[in-house]
Amino acid sequence: MLGEKILFMISALIGIGILILVHEFGHFWVARKLKFNVQEFSIGFGPKLLGWKGKDGILYNLRLFAFFGGFVRIKEIEDDLLIQPESPKARSGSEIFRRIAVIAAGPGANILLAIFLLFIYSAWWAGFRTVPEIASISEGSPAEKAGLQVGDYIVGFAYLRQQLPYSPNFFRELRCYIANNPGKPIRLLVRRDFREFVVTIVPNRKEGFRVVHTPDPNAKGLTRFLQRIFGRLEKEEFGLIGVAFKTEPIPAMPFKERLIQAFPLTWENILDTWQRITLPFTQPILLREVSGPIRIVYEVVAHRWLGVMEQVRVFALISFALAFINLFPFPILDGGRILFLLIEFIGRRRIYNLEVKANYVGLALLVALLLFVTFKDLYFVLTRGQQ
16 A cells, blocks of 8 residues: 555656646747757756756756756846846847747646646546436435435436436436525435336535636725636535436447547636636635645545546646746746736836846745745645544
8 A cells, every 4th residue: 555655656746747847848949949049958956866968069957856846048038137238228029029938838838738638538538427327325415314225316306307318418407406405305206126206305505615707895906806807716505415426438439529529528627727726816715725746746646546537637737737827927937027028028128127136036935935835735744644
């Protein structure tokens, strides 16, 4: 068991390393295409572990803290922060946007990788369907109290009866019917051993959340704006009867049909991923869940029982988050560099001194945040392990 955990932890670390590699390769590839002078391609920070000089004259390094980031040293972009410009006038628009293209390429590569992973995940799920056959029942749940058993097939509810052996519309309406009637008696038509009977059941009341894009009446200023763009969580009550329904492969489904159905599923997964990443910005309570590499690896290992495809979805989420965080307009991050370049383009002046100072402050805050998150993750993992 311990050996399995260690093996899976190594796999998770390699997965995170690949996400970082893809990010840095995005910068690297576009910089080479746009004829920038690339000097070093490095995965990680700190002392060098491995390194060599390629035939192209570029240094390729693997550093000690390989799972905390990486960098590509590009002479022209590096000189922007190291060398005082001779003139305060802005550079040409083409030169500014060449730099923006290189800087945005890293997050862009992570976004493309996330979409690709979500497409694989969606193509896999497109070959399965969920049927209203009970696969498991929670102990003490309304379903158990009503006498439902594993293998029972729900063929109708209220005054609606299933017309086809498998109908996705029927299953969606059944779930909505249960969810929309918390604490109220509902009637289910159940088939068991070739006979049908009616079961009256009262779903438990469960408090949850739904995403809405209407700002909270008490929200003001930036919070109100963010809630309108990213959405916010609103409490709602829904019903649960304590059953899990059976998921089965769709018989004889052509591979081409599976790929076609994967496209809308991919879009749904992209929207879900977007909400997971952006909601902490409008819900301060969710900021408590912000974590770093240690917590991410722990969660991946802890949920390995979900299967390989669920891990693919998790890594897609991490890749999207990596892109989103890097595009945030904070000094030292890719988004901060892009912001200063856009200010230069619009104002037609270099703001070298301000950018340098902002990057020093941004670096200090980023290191402090990284240390805080790392200690927070270690505390979580150690205390969770004792439970």
